[in-house]
Amino acid sequence: MITIRRMRPEDVPEVYEIEKSLFSVPWSEASFREVTEKDLYVFFVASDLTRILGFAGMSVVDKEADITNVAVRKEEQRNGIGRALMKVLKAYARDHGIETVFLEVRASNDPAIALYESEGFRQVGQRKDYYEFPREDALIYTLNLSEYEEPHCS
Secondary structure (H helix, E strand, O other), X not given: OOEEEXXXXXXXXXXXXXXXXXXXXXXXXXXXXXXXXXXXXXXXXXXXXXXXXXXXXEEEEOOEEXXXXXXXXXXXXXXXXXXXXXXXXXXXXXXXXXXXXXXXEEOOOHHHHHHHHHOOOXXXXXXXXXXXXXXXXXEEEEEEOOOOOOOOOO
């Protein structure tokens, strides 16, 4: 069984290990520790009974949020964990009066782009050479929560 909860300081070493395994320029362990201490950030972890499987977080300023991280262990990808984390972030945003959510994604990250678009995000721009190692453009996506209605199953 997978549960999703707010990230706690004791989660940081495991979250950092996931981050390092997936990204060419990972956040530092100190940065993750900082997000557990500041109200500006909200991070969630998905875990089973033995370990953290993935995490996602965003910074929040007034009525806007920027999704900063979405990461799922390689061996756990394509099992719905990233989607579940995205839904929790969107629910948190909606419950806290956030109107607009932004994110950046590597232009070549087709699986993430497909996830974000299926969750209602739409591309609104591009940042040239935003990422390093390898150098690559970022696509900018946004979701206006006041206009987006979660699809319902029939």
